[in-house]
Amino acid sequence: MRQVSDVEQLEGLFTIVAGVIFITLFPKNTGNPVATLGFRYFNERDTYILSQRVLIDDPTKVHVRPHVSWEEVKRTVSCPRYLGLSFDAADHL
Secondary structure, three states: OOOOOHHHHHHHHHHHHHHHHHHHHOOOOOOOOEOOOOOEOOOHHHHHHHHHHHHHHOHHHHOOOOOOOHHHHHHHHOOOOOOOOOOOHHHHO
């Protein structure tokens, strides 16, 4: 098993921090553009314009898609393959 360098650890840490910042500051949808922390980026008129432009650009977005459930998140996070804990067959020969 190879050692993980300090640069790779910093890259991983940066990725996690960037993901948390993105989740907390980015609005969930165009219909109600309020971030998780409560920041409101657009007024009512801007929200309407934003929603209409999204629908004009991609009419398939009229249909509401299901959100990712917490069960799916837990299953993904607990999978060793996605955490980089899988091993190559060559390592075990």
